[in-house]
Amino acid sequence: MLNVFDIVKLTKIDHKEVDSNQVVVTDGNGKPNAILTELLNDVVGNMRIFINMEDVYSVDDLMRALAAHTPLPQDVLEEYEKVLREPIYNINFVPKRGQVEVVIGEG
Known part of the structure; x- marks a missing residue:
């Protein structure tokens, strides 16, 4: 099953990585x-500022990179990791708003 990290890593809007908003x-x-x-x-905002996502292939890679390249405390990194590991159940693209809705939980 895909998780939130997979969607952030793989999704592009107009051939660009998704922005935090x-x-x-x-x-x-x-x-x-x-x-x-x-x-x-x-998380996405800090990823875009501090990390080259072409060099990151997993949540573990990302957490190591964020720990090495940001002043974020360990408790913040742990919260980031939790949300990135959340399994997703669906993805909804909203082109009019340029948004991606990541569904984490069954209806």
């Missing part, structure tokens, strides 16, 4: 999860 976490009923969305947006 383009990813929304929802539950199986389509209800946005503001807390996980904010956390994921923070």
Whole structure:
């Protein structure tokens, strides 16, 4: 099963990596999860600033790179890892808004 990291790594919008404001976490009923969305947006933002994603192939790789290249404390990195390892159940692309909804939980 794919996880959130896989989607962030593989998804492109107009042939560009997704930006932090383009990813929304929802539950199986389509209800946005503001807390996980904010956390994921923070992860993606830091990834885009500090990491070359072409060199990263797994959550473990990303966590090592973020630990080495950012001043983020360990507890923040642990929260990042949790959201990135969440299994996804569906993906919904919203072209009008340029967003990707990552569904983490069954309806």
